[in-house]
Amino acid sequence: MGNSGALAGSSLLRISVPAALALAETACTARDEAHAYQTLTSAEARELDAISARILPTTDTPGAREAGVVYFFDTVLGDQFAGQLGGFRALMGQFLGGIEGRFAGAKMFSDLNETDQDAYLTDHDKTPFFGMLHAFTMMGFFAMSSYGGNKDNIGWKLIGFDGRGAAQPPFGYYDAQYMQGERDDD
Amino acid sequence: MTTENQVEYALDKPVDFVIVGSGSAGGILAKELSTGGFSVVVLEQGPFREAKDFSHDEFDVFMMSELSGGAAHPDNQTFRDDESKVAEIQRTQGPAPAMYAPGVGGASVHFSANFWRLREIDFNERSVLGAISGTNFADWPITYDELEPYYTKVDWEIGVSGAPGPFDSPRSKPFPVPPLPIKSSGALLEKGAKALGLHAQAAPMAILSKPHNGRPACINCGYCMGFGCEVGAKSSTLAAMIPQAQASGNCEIRANCAVYELATGTNGKMSEVLYIDPQGNQRAQQARAVIVAANGAETPRLLLNSANAAHPDGLANSSGFVGRNLMYNSHANLSCTFEHPLNDYKGVQCTRIVHDYYESDPARGFYGGGGFDARPFLHATPIMYALLGQPPGTKQWGTEFKDQLAHNFNHQMTISCGATSLPLDRNNITIDPTLKDPWGRPSLRVTYRDHDDDLATARFLQSVAEEVVDAAGAIQQWSHEVEPQRGGPHLLGTCRLGNDPQTSVVDRYHRSHDISNLFICDGSSMVTSGRGQPTMTIMALAFRAAEHIAAAARANEI
Numbered sequence: 246m247g248n249s250g251a252l253a254g255s256s257l258l259r260i261s262v263p264a265a266l267a268l269a270e271t272a273c274t275a276r277d278e279a280h281a282y283q284t285l286t287s288a289e290a291r292e293l294d295a296i297s298a299r300i301l302p303t304t305d306t307p308g309a310r311e312a313g314v315v316y317f318f319d320t321v322l323g324d325q326f327a328g329q330l331g332g333f334r335a336l337m338g339q340f341l342g343g344i345e346g347r348f349a350g351a352k353m354f355s356d357l358n359e360t361d362q363d364a365y366l367t368d369h370d371k372t373p374f375f376g377m378l379h380a381f382t383m384m385g386f387f388a389m390s391s392y393g394g395n396k397d398n399i400g401w402k403l404i405g406f407d408g409r410g411a412a413q414p415p416f417g418y419y420d421a422q423y424m425q426g427e428r429d430d431d
Numbered sequence: 432m433t434t435e436n437q438v439e440y441a442l443d444k445p446v447d448f449v450i451v452g453s454g455s456a457g458g459i460l461a462k463e464l465s466t467g468g469f470s471v472v473v474l475e476q477g478p479f480r481e482a483k484d485f486s487h488d489e490f491d492v493f494m495m496s497e498l499s500g501g502a503a504h505p506d507n508q509t510f511r512d513d514e515s516k517v518a519e520i521q522r523t524q525g526p527a528p529a530m531y532a533p534g535v536g537g538a539s540v541h542f543s544a545n546f547w548r549l550r551e552i553d554f555n556e557r558s559v560l561g562a563i564s565g566t567n568f569a570d571w572p573i574t575y576d577e578l579e580p581y582y583t584k585v586d587w588e589i590g591v592s593g594a595p596g597p598f599d600s601p602r603s604k605p606f607p608v609p610p611l612p613i614k615s616s617g618a619l620l621e622k623g624a625k626a627l628g629l630h631a632q633a634a635p636m637a638i639l640s641k642p643h644n645g646r647p648a649c650i651n652c653g654y655c656m657g658f659g660c661e662v663g664a665k666s667s668t669l670a671a672m673i674p675q676a677q678a679s680g681n682c683e684i685r686a687n688c689a690v691y692e693l694a695t696g697t698n699g700k701m702s703e704v705l706y707i708d709p710q711g712n713q714r715a716q717q718a719r720a721v722i723v724a725a726n727g728a729e730t731p732r733l734l735l736n737s738a739n740a741a742h743p744d745g746l747a748n749s750s751g752f753v754g755r756n757l758m759y760n761s762h763a764n765l766s767c768t769f770e771h772p773l774n775d776y777k778g779v780q781c782t783r784i785v786h787d788y789y790e791s792d793p794a795r796g797f798y799g800g801g802g803f804d805a806r807p808f809l810h811a812t813p814i815m816y817a818l819l820g821q822p823p824g825t826k827q828w829g830t831e832f833k834d835q836l837a838h839n840f841n842h843q844m845t846i847s848c849g850a851t852s853l854p855l856d857r858n859n860i861t862i863d864p865t866l867k868d869p870w871g872r873p874s875l876r877v878t879y880r881d882h883d884d885d886l887a888t889a890r891f892l893q894s895v896a897e898e899v900v901d902a903a904g905a906i907q908q909w910s911h912e913v914e915p916q917r918g919g920p921h922l923l924g925t926c927r928l929g930n931d932p933q934t935s936v937v938d939r940y941h942r943s944h945d946i947s948n949l950f951i952c953d954g955s956s957m958v959t960s961g962r963g964q965p966t967m968t969i970m971a972l973a974f975r976a977a978e979h980i981a982a983a984a985r986a987n988e989i
Contacts (some may be wrong), residue, residue, distance in 0.1 A: 300828040301836075306832065325495055363829065370828060379827060380818060387813035388490035403833075404840035406776060406813050410487055412651040416778055417615035417841070418771030419622075424613070 282316075283331065284323030288353075290315050292341060295355040297382040299362050307399045309382055315384030317394030329377075336374035343369075432497065432536045433479050434684060438679045442716050447702045447984060448468040449718040451690050451733065454537020455966050457952040457972040458574075458668025459589075459723035461978030462675045463509045465682035469984060470668055472683050472716055473676075474706050476729075477533025479686035480540070482670070485659030488692060489812045492658055500533050506868040508728075508875040510917055513726040518863060518876045526918035528877035529728030529860070535686055536669025538725065538920060539966060543656040543780040543805070544637040548590050548971075549663040550569040550584050550600045551575040551788055560791060563798055566882070567756050569595060571861055572939040572960045577602050589970060592640040596632030598786045608641040610634070615773035616844040617782030620805035623903030624785050627895075631665040634804060634885040635779040637666035637966070640833045643763075645668060653691060655881065668970075676905055688714075690868040691745055693737040693949070707870050720948040720989040721978070724973070727922030727954035730873050732928070734951075742813040747943035747951065753926055754861055756854035757877070758960035759919035761801070761885035763848040763893035764808065767905035772841040780846075785899070791851070791963055799888030801850025803896055808845035813818065816840055821910040827903040846900060848892035849963020853882040854924050873932045881915045887913050889913045921965055926955035940979040941972070948989045952976040 279317050293316040301309040322330045345352050348361055352371030357365065369375055387401065395401065401408045415421035440446050447469035450457050452694045456474060465471045477500070491497050500506065509518035510528035521528060532538040552559065554571040562568065583604045585591065593606045610633035613621075615658035638660075639647050649664040676682040687709040694715070696702030699720040708714050723730045731754035735745035745753050772784040782803040810820035815838060820843065826832055852858075863876040890913045900908050929935020932944035941956060943949040954969050961968060983989050 302830055304830055304833065306833075306837065321490075325490075341613070345596065347665050370826075375454075377482060383817035384490055384814050387817055388494075389488055391488055401813060404813060404816070404839050405772070405774075405837075406555070406840060410614040410650075410652045411651070414612040414651070414778070416612075416651070417774040418614035419618040419773060422611050423615075423618035423621075 284318045285315070285319045289320065289334075289337070292337070292354050292383030293318055293378070295362070296378060297385070298365070299359070299366055300379055300382045301386055306403055309386055311396065312386050312394050313396040314382050314394040317388060317392050318381055320393040322385070323382070335376065335378060336372075337416040338370060340372065378421040433481060438680050438683050439465075439578050440470060440472055440683050440716075442714060445717040445719050446472050446724055447719050448472070449474060449703065450722045450724055452537065452723070452725035452953065453535045453577075453673070454532070454724065454726060454953070455539045455668060455685060455969045457722075458539070458672040458676070459970055459973035460722055460724055460826070460952060460980075461682050461684070461896050461973065462672040464981060465676045465679040467977075468681065469981065470486070471676070472685060472718070474688045474690050474704065474716070475533075475535050475577050475684060475686045476689040477535070479684065480659065480669070482661050482663050483655050485661040487652070487654050487658065488553050489814050490692070493812070497907065498534065498659060499527075499530065506874065507863070508877065509866060510877045510879070512760055512878070512917070513959045514857060518878065520866075520915065526916040526920065528879070528924055529875055530918055530920040531726045531728060531922065535673060535684060536946070539637075539667040540659045540669050541657050541717070541792050542966060543717070543806075544952075545781055545964040546593070546637045546783070546967040547634045547962065548600065549575065549578075549961050549968050550598070550789065553961055556791070557604065558792075561642055562965040565855070565900060566933070568717035569854070569934070569958055571927065572928055572935075574605070578968075578971050578975060579603055581974040582967065583736065584974045585967060585970045588644070589637060589671045589966075590639050590643050590646065592636030594633040596786060597630050598789060606635070608639055608643050611636055611638060611640045611779050612651070613782045614775060615779050616775045616805035616807065618901040619769065619773070619844065620783045620785065620846070620899065623899035623901070626902035627898055629785050629899070630737050631785045634784045634897050635967075636781065637778055638779050639666065640666045644671070649779060651777055653776045653807075654730045656780050656809065656811060663788045666700045666921045668816050674748055686890065689872065689916070690725070690733060691736065691870060691872045693723070693733060695739060695741060695746070695946070698947060699741055710809055717788045719842075720950065720980075722950040722952060722986065724951075724953045727925045728860050728875055728877070730951060730953055730955045731925045732862065732872075735862050738874055740925060742824075742945070747926070747936050747945045747949055748932055749945050752934065754859045756857055756924040756927060757822050757858040757860055757879060758854055758923040758957070759879065759883055759916050760921045760923070760960050760963040760965070761799070761850045761889040762916070762919075763889040763896070763910070763913045765848075765893055765900065765908060765910040766808075766810075766822070766843060766928060767900040768839055768842045768848075769844075769903075769905060770842075773844055776840070779895055780806040780808070780811070780953040784988065786944060788895065793927035795891060797884040797887040799851040799884050801810045801848055801888055803846050803848040803892055804906065805846055807843075810840075810843060810845065810848055814926045822907070823911065836887070846894060846896040848889060850885065850888040850892055852885050852923070852960040854927075854959065855882060860925050867956045877918070879916065880920050885913065914970060921954065921960070923954045923957045923960050923965055926928070926951045928956050941976040950976065950980055
């Protein structure tokens with residue numbers, strides 16, 4: 246994956262937009278065609294998708310689910326974070342293990358309605374599992390889409406990051422105002 | 432050209448100089464000495480990247496620490512805040528105890544490129560203010576005037592954008608290129624400062640605003656802090672010095688070579704440098720003289736790890752000052768949001784700085800001074816922003832969190848305060864008694880606890896920053912409490928310059944007091960810490976050292 250990043254970065258000067266789009270398209274096509282996960286089981290993926298969807302919920306704008314952060318988890322837990330996979334699974338088991346005793350008839354996080362999901366998360370948002378998944382969700386939402394998440398740059402669009410890799414002043418409101426003031430002084 | 436066309440020197444024939452490290456100091460020394468006609472071998476423990484290797488891949492660069500040595504402190508360095516404790520590997524988030532960047536160009540590749548000169552007062556502050564008990568506070572053996580020509584050499588040869596500020600010490604030549612375009616953070620800092628009667632000035636930056644020396648101008652991509660510059664506008668030694676060194680035909684750069692010992696011969700002088708090559712073989716390069724420029728942590732580690740029968744406490748260490756007086760610079764930050772978009776992720780980090788509180792003022796009741804700037808800081812890129820750029824105490828998930836994320840990214844900036852650190856015996860680099868790094872070299876051990884005055888200075892600047900952003904119209908502001916630091920990238924003071932061999936490691940020309948053909952030049956040379964942006968001074972010292980070392984070599988005095 247380091248290579249794909251270097252590839253995108255090196256080309257940013259001249260052909261940044263087409264190159265980045267090409268990478269994103271490749272990643273998205275691959276994802277849409279084959280839903281098989283490389284690292285996670287389908288059951289694990291379902292739970293992680295459900296939890297991350299409460300961290301960055303779908304509102305009037307897309308959230309973690311639409312950005313496909315679970316595909317990012319699948320990528321990096323099999324590669325850059327492979328060393329953490331075992332620990333992550335153990336923590337996830339502990340997290341899920343408390344659900345049955347708390348909610349009658351439910352075993353999995355994905356079995357709960359959103360209100361119960363949020364209630365359960367509220368009780369667990371100081372746990373190491375939540376800390377890890379929160380960090381992974383932010384990475385999956387905002388890393389280059391070549392890692393599997395941030396589909397169609399959903400994360401970047403949400404915060405107003407253009408990702409173009411070059412800019413011309415004025416950059417924002419206050420420098421534009423400043424330059425206007427300087428011109429008025431002349 | 433990386434390495435394929437460069438000169439190759441034999442191991443068993445002494446080259447004029449072996450330079451350990453290729454960063455801010457080593458890169459300049461390599462260029463100056465090789466273009467001066469001397470044969471030079473540079474041993475660099477990290478890789479030889481080129482501009483085309485630098486990406487905007489935030490996950491790779493920040494999360495996997497691609498430019499700073501790989502994820503999670505693989506060199507097993509340890510930390511403690513008091514020498515009575517056992518130092519441990521830091522498992523928590525935050526900078527490494529000694530944060531540096533293996534690779535040709537060192538940290539000048541990925542730094543933010545703030546390029547403040549020291550001022551006259553930095554060199555004689557001890558004489559002006561008097562002694563501070565319990566510290567090794569001292570004057571430098573050189574003055575600002577002696578270093579000024581070399582600051583100017585850095586401006587022009589390395590490439591610095593800027594304009595003179597109201598408090599700057601005199602300069603002999605103007606900046607080669609004008610300041611970079613002002614950003615909203617700079618405009619807001621200037622507005623707030625003005626309202627309080629303070630003076631914002633254009634930030635001097637080692638990033639080109641116009642083409643200079645055959646290198647292009649900045650494209651305002653915003654990937655500065657933590658990233659390498661793919662266009663070569665950032666004035667790293669990789670971009671500005673290394674190509675000239677290699678083109679001289681007198682400089683061989685050996686990347687991925689980890690030096691583990693400096694060996695002395697029967698005459699007591701340096702004879703060869705022992706290292707592990709990229710294939711894992713032990714090698715020894717003979718040299719007429721050795722220059723250590725490995726940074727303020729790796730330099731003392733190497734000198735201490737090179738102890739032998741003739742030098743039982745480590746090389747160049749008859750004073751006991753090798754590794755002592757580590758200074759991180761003290762720091763404070765303050766983040767805030769404004770009504771309209773700043774889009775501060777675009778462009779270089781800093782465009783305005785405030786230096787009104789640079790000098791120590793006895794009326795404040797403690798020693799210290801510093802400056803502050805406005806910048807996106809670590810929140811210039813989306814992942815770091817999401818992880819580190821949120822107001823403390825706010826819920827980190829759910830609809831409100833998502834709305835906050837969505838809104839603040841373009842409306843937020845940070846005031847970054849950098850200030851003095853006092854040189855103390857208790858803050859030091861030593862060798863860990865048990866751990867080794869992946870090459871088998873005994874690990875770095877950092878012992879550090881900020882002086883109370885340094886913490887007070889950082890808190891003072893933070894309180895000024897609160898007033899400044901208020902005056903600039905901030906809607907919301909938050910800060911993290913100033914606490915004793917447990918790591919950092921400024922590694923200063925650990926082999927200080929001085930005239931007295933009892934209280935310094937190298938003389939005013941960077942020659943070690945103990946061994947005549949051993950020179951040391953990098954952040955470790957600094958006697959005091961400056962106010963938080965040391966690289967400009969490290970580079971100026973390297974240009975000056977190179978001139979004197981070359982003269983000594985020509986006079987057969989090495």
